[in-house]
Amino acid sequence: MIVNKIILVAHQEFRNRVHKRSFLIATILIPLIFPAIFGIMIYTAIQVEKSPTQKVVHVVDESGLFELNSEQFDFRRFNGPLEDAKRALAHDDSFGLLYIPKLDLYRPQGIILYSTVNPGMADISALNRLIADGIRETKMRELNLDQNVLDRLSTHVNVLSVKIGESGQEQSTNSMVMSGVGMLFGLLMYLFIFIYGAQIMQGIIEEKTNKVVEVIISAIRPFQLMMGKILGLVSVGLLQFLIWIVLISVLSSSLFFFFGIEMPQEQVAGQLQAANPTHEGIDQLLKVWDQIPVTFLLLTFIFYFLGGYLIYGALFAAVGSAVDVPSEAQQFMFPITIPMLISYLALFWFIPQDPHGQVSFWLSVIPFTSPIAMMGRVAYGVPAWQLALSMVLLVGGFVFTTWVAARIYRVGILMHGSKVNYRVLARWFMMRN
Amino acid sequence: MEALVATNISKHYTQHTALRNINFSIPDKSIVGLLGPNGAGKTTLIRIINQIITPDTGHISLYGEDLAPRHISMIGYLPEERGLYKKMRVGDQLTYIARLRGMSKKDAIEKSKAWVKKFEIAEWWNKKVEDLSKGMAQKIQFISTVMHSPRLIILDEPFSGFDPINARLITEEILSLRDQGSTIVFSTHRMETVEALCDHVLLINNAEIILEGAKNRIRSQFRSDTYEVRHVGPFDTTGTPYTLISSKPAEDQLYHSMLKSPRDENPNKILQFLIGVTEVHSFVEKLPTMSDIFISLVKGGDRE
Numbered sequence: 001m002i003v004n005k006i007i008l009v010a011h012q013e014f015r016n017r018v019h020k021r022s023f024l025i026a027t028i029l030i031p032l033i034f035p036a037i038f039g040i041m042i043y044t045a046i047q048v049e050k051s052p053t054q055k056v057v058h059v060v061d062e063s064g065l066f067e068l069n070s071e072q073f074d075f076r077r078f079n080g081p082l083e084d085a086k087r088a089l090a091h092d093d094s095f096g097l098l099y100i101p102k103l104d105l106y107r108p109q110g111i112i113l114y115s116t117v118n119p120g121m122a123d124i125s126a127l128n129r130l131i132a133d134g135i136r137e138t139k140m141r142e143l144n145l146d147q148n149v150l151d152r153l154s155t156h157v158n159v160l161s162v163k164i165g166e167s168g169q170e171q172s173t174n175s176m177v178m179s180g181v182g183m184l185f186g187l188l189m190y191l192f193i194f195i196y197g198a199q200i201m202q203g204i205i206e207e208k209t210n211k212v213v214e215v216i217i218s219a220i221r222p223f224q225l226m227m228g229k230i231l232g233l234v235s236v237g238l239l240q241f242l243i244w245i246v247l248i249s250v251l252s253s254s255l256f257f258f259f260g261i262e263m264p265q266e267q268v269a270g271q272l273q274a275a276n277p278t279h280e281g282i283d284q285l286l287k288v289w290d291q292i293p294v295t296f297l298l299l300t301f302i303f304y305f306l307g308g309y310l311i312y313g314a315l316f317a318a319v320g321s322a323v324d325v326p327s328e329a330q331q332f333m334f335p336i337t338i339p340m341l342i343s344y345l346a347l348f349w350f351i352p353q354d355p356h357g358q359v360s361f362w363l364s365v366i367p368f369t370s371p372i373a374m375m376g377r378v379a380y381g382v383p384a385w386q387l388a389l390s391m392v393l394l395v396g397g398f399v400f401t402t403w404v405a406a407r408i409y410r411v412g413i414l415m416h417g418s419k420v421n422y423r424v425l426a427r428w429f430m431m432r433n
Numbered sequence: 434m435e436a437l438v439a440t441n442i443s444k445h446y447t448q449h450t451a452l453r454n455i456n457f458s459i460p461d462k463s464i465v466g467l468l469g470p471n472g473a474g475k476t477t478l479i480r481i482i483n484q485i486i487t488p489d490t491g492h493i494s495l496y497g498e499d500l501a502p503r504h505i506s507m508i509g510y511l512p513e514e515r516g517l518y519k520k521m522r523v524g525d526q527l528t529y530i531a532r533l534r535g536m537s538k539k540d541a542i543e544k545s546k547a548w549v550k551k552f553e554i555a556e557w558w559n560k561k562v563e564d565l566s567k568g569m570a571q572k573i574q575f576i577s578t579v580m581h582s583p584r585l586i587i588l589d590e591p592f593s594g595f596d597p598i599n600a601r602l603i604t605e606e607i608l609s610l611r612d613q614g615s616t617i618v619f620s621t622h623r624m625e626t627v628e629a630l631c632d633h634v635l636l637i638n639n640a641e642i643i644l645e646g647a648k649n650r651i652r653s654q655f656r657s658d659t660y661e662v663r664h665v666g667p668f669d670t671t672g673t674p675y676t677l678i679s680s681k682p683a684e685d686q687l688y689h690s691m692l693k694s695p696r697d698e699n700p701n702k703i704l705q706f707l708i709g710v711t712e713v714h715s716f717v718e719k720l721p722t723m724s725d726i727f728i729s730l731v732k733g734g735d736r737e
Binding site: 016207211214427 | 446447480483484485487489502505508510511512514515516517518519520521525529530532533534574577578
């Protein structure tokens with residue numbers, strides 16, 4: 001009976017959402033938008049690379065040491081004092097004026113780039129590098145060093161990391177790929193929780209301002225209504241996610257088919273080979289690629305999406321029930337957002353640095369941060385007991401937040417026009433039914 | 434059998450007491466007016482009967498059984514704050530609410546189609562609620578309250594915001610639902626509706642029931658032994674047990690007088706006296722209106 005009505009509400013919520021045009025648009029467009037954006041970015045990057053426009057830099061070189069040359073810059077020697085050069089700079093559209101005073105090669109100081117606009121980081125570091133190279137060449141001549149000798153001194157090393165499994169089987173891993181996969185899944189989780197959480201909050205505020213809620217809760221318990229709405233939306237999310245997976249796989253395989261490439265990995269390998277002549281690197285990358293446990297990752301993602309969404313969905317529902325208009329919700333959003341932001345930071349900072357360290361461990365176990373943090377970690381391979389602990393705690397956390405949220409929700413949805421703060425929420429929470 | 438019996442119901446909030454030790458019973462197949470000034474505790478009582486909130490003490494029995502979640506399908510409730518899902522279609526909305534109240538999908542569709550036909554809004558079945566006029570939305574709200582054939586129907590301020598045509602429609606429906614065997618409880622501020630519709634009255638003030646019973650019994654309980662007489666020419670009451678409260682000629686050439694008699698005087702005796710002193714055209718006991726009773730009780734209660 002209780003469950004039946006939850007399912008009834010969930011089903012209605014699901015139907016309402018899926019029948020909306022916005023659902024159809026988002027579901028179809030998003031898998032197209034991301035590849036399109038990447039495509040445009042890569043295309044423009046290639047176009048820029050192909051026809052670089054050289055930036056004109058006038059040079060006043062009092063040291064007389066440098067013969068600067070670069071594809072990026074067109075260096076033009078200015079013969080005359082610095083003051084004249086500065087005055088000239090104000091009247092032409094050149095990029096800048098590089099002033100090099102007489103230098104102590106071991107402590108070069110006083111090099112200045114004058115320009116009419118603030119130059120970018122990339123330009124400044126390119127100039128730094130060019131000047132440093134120039135100084136290096138002068139020093140080499142002074143020390144009678146040969147480039148050949150230097151080349152023989154430098155060695156390229158590539159540590160191949162191999163993970164030994166419990167049964168002794170060896171797996172080569174690649175931290176770069178793993179962290180990329182982890183970040184992608186964690187980011188998706190973050191977006192999913194926020195987008196769907198905000199939707200549930202909005203839905204509840206709507207019900208409250210529509211004043212339809214009292215009719216509904218005279219027929220079912222507020223808890224049933226809240227759970228029904230949360231579960232309805234979570235199934236919309238899952239459906240959307242599954243459609244995306246299917247769409248992306250169909251799209252990418254049909255694209256490969258269209259370009260007549262049967263084995264996409266060979267193509268990838270070919271491109272990589274062109275960029276990096278060592279065979280070892282590509283072999284290793286492809287090995288790692290093969291070893292990303294896609295099914296396992298997807299299943300973990302679905303579990304953590306459910307858990308994380310249910311935890312935050314309940315909190316968003318409680319906030320929605322407490323306020324009359326969305327703008328009032330802001331004050332309560334802050335404490336909800338904090339753990340999300342912490343895990344988001346961890347995704348790009350703590351976890352890539354040390355996926356098995358203390359911080360990463362705790363963040364991936366505490367229920368409020370674990371959905372995002374664990375997605376960041378899981379690609380690196382997490383011990384089974386940690387995964388189990390995190391999952392059990394996540395379920396526990398969901399039960400707890402739902403209980404708290406339901407106590408606030410049952411009172412909140414019937415309150416109109418009251419000024420709500422944390423003390424009021426606490427009173428609602430304590431209130432007997 | 435009593436449709437509903439409430440025993441010792443109390444509900445306290447941190448700031449105030451909403452209901453203090455309330456006892457009352459509602460007879461089956463009656464129309465009950467739940468009266469009281471704003472903030473008296475009417476909505477709290479209604480929410481307790483609907484199991485939206487639970488009382489601190491006391492209990493309620495419905496047709497002889499302790500009130501429990503399974504009774505939800507026996508109750509129809511139209512709250513004062515009422516609304517609909519704007520983006521939902523009329524038909525979906527009606528069947529959804531009916532199913533929440535325990536109807537099967539098939540029954541829900543059948544019943545709601547019959548009701549929209551009856552209320553002449555069948556062509557709106559597939560329209561979204563946001564496209565409806567206010568009057569039509571009110572009809573939908575009423576249908577969703579009664580379509581699962583509840584034995585107890587609770588209407589909180591059913592006439593507020595209804596246009597006269599809809600108000601009459603609802604009134605007719607209330608009467609016919611009562612005739613079909615339902616019990617209707619409604620709260621209202623409109624005393625003329627109470628006068629016209631109710632069999633039974635509950636008056637709540639300051640969290641307590643200050644008056645309860647059949648409307649006719651209450652009215653005679655509050656009778657003031659005053660009679661309205663239409664007669665020809667003035668007369669004098671000196672030396673009789675009667676007092677003439679007012680007497681003035683009206684446009685129909687007759688005098689309209691208010692006569693007060695001693696308690697429990699036989700009307701025949703009064704009439705005999707009147708016939709002796711004047712030509713009587715009409716003689717009728719002036720019973721207090723519910724509005725008079727309401728105001729005198731609530732004001733008296735406030736003064737205490």
